[in-house]
Amino acid sequence: MSSHHRVIAVLGAGNMAGALAQRWASLDPAPELRLTTGSSRPAWADGLTHVSHVPVADVPSANVDAVAEADVVVLGVKPHAIVALAGEIADALAPGALVVSVAGGVRLADLASVLPAGAALVRTMPNTPVAVGRGVTAFAVAPGAPAGTNARVHELFAPTGAVEELDEDLIDAFSAVVGSGPAYVYAVIEAMREAAVSQGLSPEQAARMVPAMIGGAVAYLESTGREPGDLRVEVTSPGGSTAAALGAFVEHGLAEALAAGVGAATARARELGRG
Ligand SMILES: NC(=O)C1=CN([C@@H]2O[C@H](COP(=O)(O)OP(=O)(O)OC[C@H]3O[C@@H](n4cnc5c(N)ncnc54)[C@H](O)[C@@H]3O)[C@@H](O)[C@H]2O)C=CC1
Numbered sequence: 001m002s003s004h005h006r007v008i009a010v011l012g013a014g015n016m017a018g019a020l021a022q023r024w025a026s027l028d029p030a031p032e033l034r035l036t037t038g039s040s041r042p043a044w045a046d047g048l049t050h051v052s053h054v055p056v057a058d059v060p061s062a063n064v065d066a067v068a069e070a071d072v073v074v075l076g077v078k079p080h081a082i083v084a085l086a087g088e089i090a091d092a093l094a095p096g097a098l099v100v101s102v103a104g105g106v107r108l109a110d111l112a113s114v115l116p117a118g119a120a121l122v123r124t125m126p127n128t129p130v131a132v133g134r135g136v137t138a139f140a141v142a143p144g145a146p147a148g149t150n151a152r153v154h155e156l157f158a159p160t161g162a163v164e165e166l167d168e169d170l171i172d173a174f175s176a177v178v179g180s181g182p183a184y185v186y187a188v189i190e191a192m193r194e195a196a197v198s199q200g201l202s203p204e205q206a207a208r209m210v211p212a213m214i215g216g217a218v219a220y221l222e223s224t225g226r227e228p229g230d231l232r233v234e235v236t237s238p239g240g241s242t243a244a245a246l247g248a249f250v251e252h253g254l255a256e257a258l259a260a261g262v263g264a265a266t267a268r269a270r271e272l273g274r275g
């Protein structure tokens, strides 16, 4: 991380913004991180001298205090609370501070309306694997932001995984696939573990084997660069056991279920953005 981003304030360091902060805290050299929450305590920050944490329940000015001279300000609260939080800290922002929203649905225009004109404002959609440097984040820069804002976002997010700029109108769809996606994968892992146990494997065996299988399948896909359909066929002997499973998936509507889930998530993100 360059000298640009020496002090990072993370306001609302919960599941998502906390995952980002965790990654930044692990860098060498690490930035100074100032976390705020409502009342909860981010246990991962215990004992880290470059990470401070103040709950607004204890210190009502915690957000404004954290922003003073910060190079980056991450707004990590829930969508319904984020415009109020942006307004609360607007006057305390250091000149040139990069303001990063992670809120689902909430539009740049709504955030820009309460921030100083020309603020370096960016809307992002990260996912929780950023905590281990394997996230995938999309971002859109506010129309009035200074030149170079885009490069600052790339630099800030580079240690958290993949990052790419996306038209703001596509961020809700990206959220439905990639922001929420880890939850879908964990739901699949849970269901596969249950299925394994129902076929006689022990819970411990299933817990070990299922994530290793998924990690291996993804690594094979990524390292060969082959199409998933091609790799699927490679596993599926005609008339064999895999074909029996894939037939059952078609019969039970797996693809339709995934499409319906992604559609529901996109629609819900748009709703959240309208408040
Ligand atoms: N959880 C996820 O995987 C993802 C979440 N997001 C977005 O991240 C945002 C937060 O979601 P989560 O992290 O899941 O929720 P969360 O509830 O874990 O985090 C919100 C945090 O804000 C704190 N907070 C509440 N009021 C505050 C205030 N006035 N000042 C400072 N902190 C305050 C809470 O104590 C909590 O730590 C949402 O806008 C969501 O759309 C985006 C991408 C993925």
Ligand SMILES: O=C(O)[C@@H]1CCC=N1
Binding pocket: 104, 175, 179, 180
């Ligand atoms: O569930 C949510 O609303 C957020 C947005 C993407 C992931 N979590």
